[in-house]
Amino acid sequence: MTDLMIEATEVTKSFGTVKALDGVSIQVPKGTVLGLLGHNGAGKTTLVNILTTLMSPTSGHATVAGLDVMRHGDQVRSRIGLTGQFAAVDENLSGVDNLVLIARLLGASRKQAKDRAGELLATFDLSEAATRLAKTYSGGMRRRLDLAASLVGRPDVIFLDEPTTGLDPLSRIGLWEIVEGLVGDGTTVLLTTQYLEEADRLADSITVLSKGRVVAAGTAAQLKAEVGQRTVSVVLANPDDAVTALDALSRAGLHPMHDRSRNSIASPVAKSTDLATVVRALDEAGVEVGELALSEPTLDDVYLAVNSEAPAA
């Protein structure tokens, strides 16, 4: 039985003559993560704003937890948590006071609010900084506090709008682990991101938005299959080896291309075992490798694959 926690049907949103959303439909089953992938201006935040009742759609229909976002706004708001692009914490309050504030607004007693705040601060590794003002927090700590604030009421559905933008790699991984934990507890998540890697790691299914339209949708694996492959690039230690290397890789069944200016050879690979094929082929041909790198497809590659009119990023 499908139990959809988020459903948008043909949602459009116009700002004057600009169509921010042009007939977007998504479905997110309970306990799963939908990754909404797209560049700035693709319409991700607009869709989040409509689903979180901050904005009315121009046309179309949307429900969250089975509740119409237009007709049952208040009930929707008591089921969701929102972590926006800017860490929405009160800088002049301490970490614990920020969470107590939210809990009190949700209807908790002073005691309940304190307990819940303490619980969340511990989960988010902020206990030590609990009594410090939020303005003294680092970017990663603020994000964690912000996410904690959106979880105070134990929402069924949480919306994360570019939760890791501007975070250092370590904080980013920390946040990913937190999101994975939430999903493990049965929470439904809609996550927007500009990074394919992030969607790949967290999302059960991915919807790619471009200029307000859904240009691709599916699992990470399906999208990658559409995009094509990862790329191995080899920087040659000796430029004279180029022809030998191209020859060796072609014989190994790959389609290498020579980049003269960088003195490198790039070849799309389908599976990770192909990396070994590349290394072996070059080794057997006696080509000395300067650098070897495997690059993941990026959002741009997805765009290029699904939409020839992709914006130049």
Place this chain on the structure above:
Amino acid sequence: MTTTISTAPAVDQDKPGRPSGWHGSSFVTQVWVLTARSMNAFWRDPRMLFFSLLQPLVMLLLFSQVFGGLSKLGGLDQYGDYINYLLPSTLVTTTMTAAMSSGVGLLTEMSNGVIARFRSMPISLFSVLLARSLSDIVRMGIQLLVMLVAAALLFGFRPAGGVMGVVGALAVSLVVGWGLSWLFLAIATWVKKPETMQAVAFLTMFPLMFASSAYMPPSTMPSWVQAVATVNPLSYAVYASRGLATTIWESPAVQTLTASLAISLVIAAVGGWIATRNFRRTT
């Protein structure tokens, strides 16, 4: 848990472990918690505190020095020192600048995401706005008290109405300021950008401030400015404040008081309705 999931929207499907009743606190709690939050920002920022208290003093110093010679003009000598004429009206105009900062403050919070969080929560947005206006009125009250004490100690403010009269003037000024804060909150939710807000606010504020009886008796003004000053709601507030403090009423006391309070409440009601409506969902 049952295995069937109800599709009726009104039925709440609580997850086990969700605290019962955490679906929004009472209106009073919301307003109280949010007002305390806004006040906290005021205390936490010593520089803001210092300058917002300094501002009315500087205004007072400037006006009393620049316009001090006016007391020799006809019509003003009955007040004794010009400060007695000036201060009750400065109470009113200061609340207007504070009311304006209410709108600017709201926009600042709207831009940093805190307001978006509140808007995505099951709470009344009117309470968010009301808390803002209430915390601003408390701030205004503190500003005005500092100003009154300084005026009495440093500028020889000795109005005929005595302490009770001055307290009355203070109360009227705060009600008027509170009403005006709703005007600026409504403007804020309409223009949405702090820069535009500043421009619109100054355009609203200065004509209201100067084409009124605040600094000069309207009888000294050209007839068309006089006409504006007569219908300017701020004039009533100034007359009321000055009447209470100095016991010299430039227009009938009861009518003036009623008019200034009624106008403030109307502005608050209309502004409150517009602001809450604009605030709910952007279209």
